[in-house]
Amino acid sequence: MADIRATFFQECEELLEQLRDGLEQIEGEGDCLETVNAVFRAVHSIKGGGAAFGLDALVRFAHQFETVLDAMRAERLTITDDVIGLCYRASDHLSDLVAAERDGTEPAHDTSEDLAKRLVALVEGPVPPGTVPETAGTPTPETFGFVPLAIPIGPTADPQDTTFGIEFTPTAALFTNGNDPVHLFRTLREMGDLSVSVDTVSMPTLDALDPHNSYLAWSLRLVTSESEHAIHDVFEFVEGLCSLRVWLDAEPAPTVPDMPAPAEHVPPSDPGAASPREAAKPAGQSPKATVRVDLDLVDRLINLVGELVINQAVLAQCVAEAGLSTHTDISAGLDEFKNLSREVQEYVMSIRAQPVKPLFQRMGRIVREASDISGKSVRLVTVGETTEVDKTVIERLVDPLTHILRNAVDHGLEVPETREAAGKPPQGTITLSAAHRSGRVLIEIADDGAGINRPKVREIAITKGLIPPDAVLSEAETDKLLFQPGFSTNAVVTDLSGRGVGMDVVKSAIQALGGRVGIQSAPGKGTTFSISLPLTLAVLDGMVVDVAGQTMVVPITAIVETMRPRLEDIHALAGDGSVVSVRDTFVPIVDLGTVFGHRHPSKDFSDRVLLLVETDQNDRWALAVDSIHDQRQVVIKGLEANYGHVPGVAAATILGDGKIALIIDPEETAVRARPTAIQSFVLDEV
Structure with a gap:
């Protein structure tokens, strides 16, 4: 039961997202019946699931919200900015109620009564002060109890109500997809006076019973003020998964239809197979199969991939130190290992990537x-x-x-x-x-x-x-x-x-x-x-450089180009600054060795390599380094948790030889190194 409950709350997150999407579309596009129906179905699904777990506060509020949406789709309520604004607030509060029920706490903003009054007022007019709204048909805990069969259930019928007959025969696919007829009957009960009887004529003997098949059918009689269209809406979620017939009481009741051919059972172990419900959808509308995975497992997998990248760097270092030719089988295998490591890393990173x-x-x-x-x-x-x-x-x-x-x-x-x-x-x-x-x-x-x-x-x-x-x-x-x-x-x-x-x-x-x-x-x-x-906090592509005997890493994404300047390209500024001429523009030079205290300032950069970096605001600097070792993937190891923030340093990494190398933040380093015309109050860490 705990697993089913957890699945319900996960599905609630998806339904709440659909609800917000729908409200945004209604706000932008106006009165679109299909979008209003989609919003209604999202709230209805949350209410139905909440009822199954006895979440009374959630169910009561969702029912009142649902009443407003039903009035909108029936065109009894005009969609205005005020109405949409209230629906947004109801959506927010519904999200609070879901979170509170999931975590076993009180809602962060307890506004149920006030919002409920305002929702009721949209449909029925203002609610008198001091009264708690109780709309017609508002569910109570008893409303969602088990429905006894073959006896009348529901409120007393009004003489003006209409009587409908319903024949409902589910297929095996309906149960495979997690649906249960009792939830449908509970929803019908909210609409009026309902009586239900079960037909077991197709039930085989025990030795011939297939647990994956469906053998029951139901006959229902509903006295309600709702329309036939509203009854069909109740069965909308199981469309294509059952045989359904609805008729007015004046018509002769048809015989129970022959049972449809049992749907082929899809073993749950086949993750690539489409569910029967998906198979019933028109071509091109079936969603991709997905699986929910504990986030801790994904984190562990990402850490292992990081260690795999480090291990690949260690092997590459060993091969280089051994002086093996690049044409040997070992070098070829190492290249293949490198490519596979990168591919695994990219796919694992995409698992954690979310819109x-x-x-x-x-x-x-x-x-x-x-x-x-x-x-x-x-x-x-x-x-x-x-x-x-x-x-x-x-x-x-x-x-x-x-x-x-x-x-x-x-x-x-x-x-x-x-x-x-x-x-x-x-x-x-x-x-x-x-x-x-x-x-x-x-x-x-x-x-x-x-x-x-x-x-x-x-x-x-x-x-x-x-x-x-x-x-x-x-x-x-x-x-x-x-x-x-x-x-x-x-x-x-x-x-x-x-x-x-x-x-x-x-x-x-x-x-x-x-x-x-x-x-x-x-x-x-x-x-x-x-x-x-x-993009990720785990791995990045970096350029490994030497700075005054220290190994550092500069993110590749920040580097526009590399250059070895000529003496005539370097120009000194007043004070300690220097710039380099790059295609008719002057770019400030930042010596990483000086910034991090490894050597004294110098204006001779003719023997250095300059890394031209560009910021998001299109500012440019030239980072001066002694030499470039190579370009490789490095695993990001944060410093904040174990040491603290170091200005100009984004993180650290472990190289193939086991040494620690700092990963440079180019923009922060450049801003930190610039000549300051003002005091040190500032801004050198933004």
Whole structure:
């Protein structure tokens, strides 16, 4: 039972995602009957599963939500922005109830009664104060008890109700797919006065009984105010898996149909075979077979793959030290081992890769709640929801994105009156996007608000002692002051912000993921936060270099090109700086040996190799190294848990000879090494 319950909650996550998808489509496309039906089915499935496990609070709220959706699909309720807004909040609360039942806790936001009143009011009018809504047919615990057969069940019928006869004969495929007729009968019971009788005429003797076959049929009589279409909707999930006939009571009851040919039993051990239900679907609509795996097992597999990559590097080192020819069988086998290791690594990484869609949907709730608190009208637009990211990265992005979005609503967007005075629509827009770029994941949060008030930021920074009064800052340096601990532009503490905690937390969280965060802002037009992250936290392609006798690794994705400069290409700047001429442009040179304290500064780079790197903001630097060893896959070993964050160092790795090599963060290293025209207060870790 525990396994079945766990499966139910996993399916609830998928159904809640379908529910949010449907609401977004309805909001964007308007009244689409098929989409409304899909949303209704998602809530109905959650309610039915919750009833099977006796989750009364979940069932009651889902029933009231379902009533509103039923009125929408029956066109008794006009779909407006207010209706969609309430449906979003009902979806959020339904998610809370599912999580609470799964974890055995109380809902994070106990708003069931208030939301239920508002849902009922949409269909039946305002609920009198002090009353608890109890819509017609609202299920009680008894409603979902076992249904006795061959006796009347359900509420007393109204004289105006219609009587229907129903003949229902399931196939074996219906049970193979986890369905149970009793759940269908319970749903019918909610619609009126139901009587059920079972037909066992096709039941064979015990010695001839096939446990994989289906032999029972049911005759039902339903007195209800609902339409025949509503009855067919109840059986929608088992369409193609049963024989069904519904008729008015005035018609003669047909004889029980002959049993359909038993569906071929598909052994559960055949993961590639399509289920009978999938086989019944039209061609081109069958989903790929999937399997749920414990995440711990995937993590262990990823760790083993990392050790496999290290082992491959050890063998390569041994072969190189032995001086074996590249044409020997050992070298050929090692190359094949290397290719297989890379292929295994890519497939294992893809197992953990997940689209950011669930994360973006979760952020939709954050924006709605922040909009309610601030009194501003805000629309969230999402782009690139199918972009795949390592699951660990997704989980650890929740808090940073929450901080940024709340700040965007509270600080970035103006109130409707101010926006209209500036010629903007009263409703503000926040765009949340994700994309793969240069081997990394780029997530952007852009608002169309007023932009950063840089004079105010500078004034606050001086007041808090973060910069000296005479400091000369560029616009980018002023913007990055927002990431300083304790910095806040709110004079009053609100439910959203003003406690001086937030953006510095964002910076730390992103750095812990091996990422970077940047800001771009234009007065009156808005602000964009850019978060650049590695695709995975396990393995990367790196260039192994020598720096003053130390072995270091530079991520390949950051390197644009390599060069050995001529003496005339190097130009000295005032102070300790130097630049290199690259195709009519000048690129600052950063000596890694000097940055990490392995040698004294020098302006002679003629005997060095320069690695031209480019950041997500299109800034360029030339990293000076002594030589390049080779290019290889390296296993990422984080430093934060065992040591702490080292500026300019993203992580470490184990080389084939057993030595430890630091993995360089090129952008952070370059920013850390630049000549500072201001004090050391800053920004050298953003």
